[in-house]
Amino acid sequence: xxxxxxxxxxxxxxxxxxxxxxxxxxxxxxxxxxxxxxxxxxxxxxxxxxxxxxxxxxxxxxxxxxxxxxxxxxxxxxxxxxxxxxxxxxxxxxxxxxxxxxxxxxxxxxxxxxxxxxxxxxxxxxxxxxxxxxxxxxxxxxxxxxxxxxxxxxxxxxxxxxxxxxxxxxxxxxxxxxxxxxxxxxxxxxxxxxxxxxxxxxxxxxxxxxxxxxxxxxxxxxxxxxxxxxxxxxxxxxxxxxxxxxxxxxxxxxxxxxxxxxxxxxxxxxxxxxxxxxxxxxxxxxxxxxxxxxxxxxxxxxxxxxxxxxxxxxxxxxxxxxx
Amino acid sequence: xxxxxxxxxxxxxxxxxxxxxxxxxxxxxxxxxxxxxxxxxxxxxxxxxxxxxxxxxxxxxxxxxxxxxxxxxxxxxxxxxxxxxxxxxxxxxxxxxxxxxxxxxxxxxxxxxxxxxxxxxxxxxxxxxxxxxxxxxxxxxxxxxxxxxxxxxxxxxxxxxxxxxxxxxxxxxxxxxxxxxxxxxxxxxxxxxxxxxxxxxxxxxxxxxxxxxxxxxxxxxxxxxxxxxxxxxxxxxxxxxxxxxxxxxxxxxxxxxxxxxxxxxxxxxxxxxxxxxxxxxxxxxxxxxxxxxxxxxxxxxxxxxxxxxxxxxxxxxxxxxxxx
Numbered sequence: 001x002x003x004x005x006x007x008x009x010x011x012x013x014x015x016x017x018x019x020x021x022x023x024x025x026x027x028x029x030x031x032x033x034x035x036x037x038x039x040x041x042x043x044x045x046x047x048x049x050x051x052x053x054x055x056x057x058x059x060x061x062x063x064x065x066x067x068x069x070x071x072x073x074x075x076x077x078x079x080x081x082x083x084x085x086x087x088x089x090x091x092x093x094x095x096x097x098x099x100x101x102x103x104x105x106x107x108x109x110x111x112x113x114x115x116x117x118x119x120x121x122x123x124x125x126x127x128x129x130x131x132x133x134x135x136x137x138x139x140x141x142x143x144x145x146x147x148x149x150x151x152x153x154x155x156x157x158x159x160x161x162x163x164x165x166x167x168x169x170x171x172x173x174x175x176x177x178x179x180x181x182x183x184x185x186x187x188x189x190x191x192x193x194x195x196x197x198x199x200x201x202x203x204x205x206x207x208x209x210x211x212x213x214x215x216x217x218x219x220x221x222x223x224x225x226x227x228x229x230x231x232x233x234x235x236x237x238x239x240x241x242x243x244x245x246x247x248x249x250x251x252x253x254x255x256x257x258x259x260x261x262x263x264x265x266x267x268x269x270x271x272x273x274x275x276x277x278x279x280x281x282x283x284x285x286x287x288x289x290x291x292x293x294x295x296x297x298x299x300x301x302x303x304x305x306x307x308x309x310x311x312x313x314x315x316x317x318x319x320x321x322x323x
Numbered sequence: 324x325x326x327x328x329x330x331x332x333x334x335x336x337x338x339x340x341x342x343x344x345x346x347x348x349x350x351x352x353x354x355x356x357x358x359x360x361x362x363x364x365x366x367x368x369x370x371x372x373x374x375x376x377x378x379x380x381x382x383x384x385x386x387x388x389x390x391x392x393x394x395x396x397x398x399x400x401x402x403x404x405x406x407x408x409x410x411x412x413x414x415x416x417x418x419x420x421x422x423x424x425x426x427x428x429x430x431x432x433x434x435x436x437x438x439x440x441x442x443x444x445x446x447x448x449x450x451x452x453x454x455x456x457x458x459x460x461x462x463x464x465x466x467x468x469x470x471x472x473x474x475x476x477x478x479x480x481x482x483x484x485x486x487x488x489x490x491x492x493x494x495x496x497x498x499x500x501x502x503x504x505x506x507x508x509x510x511x512x513x514x515x516x517x518x519x520x521x522x523x524x525x526x527x528x529x530x531x532x533x534x535x536x537x538x539x540x541x542x543x544x545x546x547x548x549x550x551x552x553x554x555x556x557x558x559x560x561x562x563x564x565x566x567x568x569x570x571x572x573x574x575x576x577x578x579x580x581x582x583x584x585x586x587x588x589x590x591x592x593x594x595x596x597x598x599x600x601x602x603x604x605x606x607x608x609x610x611x612x613x614x615x616x617x618x619x620x621x622x623x624x625x626x627x628x629x630x631x632x633x634x635x636x637x638x639x640x641x642x643x644x645x646x647x
Contacts, residue, residue, distance in 0.1 A: 019459075019464060020459070020464050020564075021464065022464065158619065182615075182617075183617055184612065184617045185618065187569045187619065188565075188569070189563070189565045189566075189568070189569035189570075190466070190559060190561075190563050190565070191555075191558075191559055191563055191565070191566050191569060191570065192569045194558070194559060195367045195608065195609075196612050196617065197612075198366075198367060198609075199363070199609050199610070199611075199612040199613035200612050200613075200617070202354060202363070202613060203352055203354055203612075203613050203614070203615070216565065219466075219561075223558075223560055226560075227366065250465070251466055251468060254468075
């Protein structure tokens with residue numbers, strides 16, 4: 001076992017799954033900023049989405065004798081082994097984004113967004129806009145049943161737990177309507193979404209709403225709409241396809257500000273990172289975390305919010321992206 | 324006549340397969356028969372065809388290039404990154420930076436394979452991973468938008484033909500495939516390329532500068548992937564740092580070449596087969612969602628199945644040639 005670092009400064013190991021998505025970059029920024037604010041030192045490890053790599057990194061952090069570990073699990077099942085390593089070394093471990101549920105693995109606290117609720121909110125907003133267009137009341141179940149037409153549920157990666165949870169929320173809302181749901185798979189990629197949506201839009205010219213699992217999907221769908229229809233109709237044009245994304249990424253936020261995409265349901269990665277560090281501090285100060293599971297809010301961003309909250313949205317505050 | 328047919332067997336069976344697929348798609352979705360289908364297939368799958376064209380030269384020499392997809396992405400980001408970091412730069416110069424990057428990577432692959440005699444498989448695998456690293460460094464995992472008109476021109480410009488908006492990429496693809504066919508069939512370089520692929524030693528003994536021919540194949544492929552990178556930015560209206568990650572671009576290119584009847588051992592095949600292979604794969608990719616089949620699992624199974632089928636054809640044909 002290594003000895004605790006000299007000088008009395010406590011070190012927090014930060015085991016991230018990757019930097020290949022702004023969501024994780026935002027989370028990292030939230031963690032490092034708050035660690036610095038609390039006077040802790042950060043030891044950052046990136047697992048490149050590999051669970052075995054992450055386990056090695058947690059092992060190394062434990063051997064270095066860090067005071068606490070914050071982990072964004074690379075795999076939900078494999079993370080159990082990581083938590084066990086920390087438990088054995090008596091280091092409190094905190095998880096972000098993914099739950100580790102196993103009786104043998106003790107996580108101090110898990111900070112998460114509710115992906116199912118995000119999916120629900122995205123679909124609800126899309127359905128509400130459709131209802132408004134047709135003079136129906138989205139709060140009346142019988143009016144929802146009267147809502148007919150075609151909607152595309154544009155999936156991300158079918159094997160990703162975030163996609164599955166978001167899908168559950170979207171399906172729950174769409175089931176209560178009379179809408180015909182077409183599925184498509186965009187692989188969380190703009191290119192794939194564009195290539196999949198173009199033939200779908202050609203075969204179904206009467207699609208009225210597209211609910212996407214993330215903003216990359218929404219950007220791809222937006223490009224496919226431009227390809228097929230040549231232009232985006234005005235916001236109040238009944239022929240315009242309503243487009244809803246999720247995550248709150250910068251390119252989508254800019255399209256929302258420009259009135260090209262209707263809305264996104266934004267996560268709060270910066271806040272997730274900061275909240276985790278606050279829980280770490282409570283434990284390192286000798287106390288207990290607030291709760292075993294701490295949900296972080298998500299926000300519907302339409303053109304109004306995108307403009308009003310300019311500079312305050314998480315994607316506006318990212319430092320390490322090139323803009 | 325019989326010999327001609329036998330020699331063309333892979334292409335003929337592929338053409339029949341394409342015809343059957345077209346009939347099946349058309350019977351499920353009448354829209355399929357409109358000229359807009361052809362226009363859209365060119366619109367989305369021209370870069371894939373260009374990568375496959377480059378791969379044809381390499382495989383004809385008996386080589387392979389696993390790096391094409393990721394290098395294409397790298398080239399996109401060299402160009403888009405220049406514009407992002409130096410907004411005053413002439414877009415034409417930025418495009419040439421991309422061509423330069425493509426050539427440099429082509430030289431690394433080509434020199435390692437042709438002169439240092441390192442197996443192509445391992446060189447290009449290494450280059451594939453390294454290019455991804457460089458791409459993430461430039462992109463910082465962020466798409467680059469607001470590209471100048473010249474960057475979007477190749478992928479976005481359309482012309483009216485048969486009542487549909489065809490992308491000018493269709494002309495580029497047809498033109499480059501035509502030129503490549505001429506290069507392979509009508510020039511000394513083409514004959515030498517086939518000779519190197521058929522039998523490296525015999526080619527060397529007959530006085531052909533074997534490494535130079537092999538290097539040329541990798542450089543021709545670099546040129547193709549630069550064009551593909553330029554196209555892709557126009558299609559997606561941005562440089563997307565996930566382009567090579569979400570689809571197996573190199574696998575598609577290899578699948579197209581192999582199902583087109585070009586032998587993985589080199590020396591046999593050509594551009595016409597690659598054109599048919601590209602048509603088959605893009606018909607599947609575009610056609611399945613058009614008739615309502617969207618499960619990504621099928622796409623993966625088809626990608627794998629086509630390579631497998633092509634490899635079986637290739638082996639059977641080699642056996643047949645030996646015994647006949």
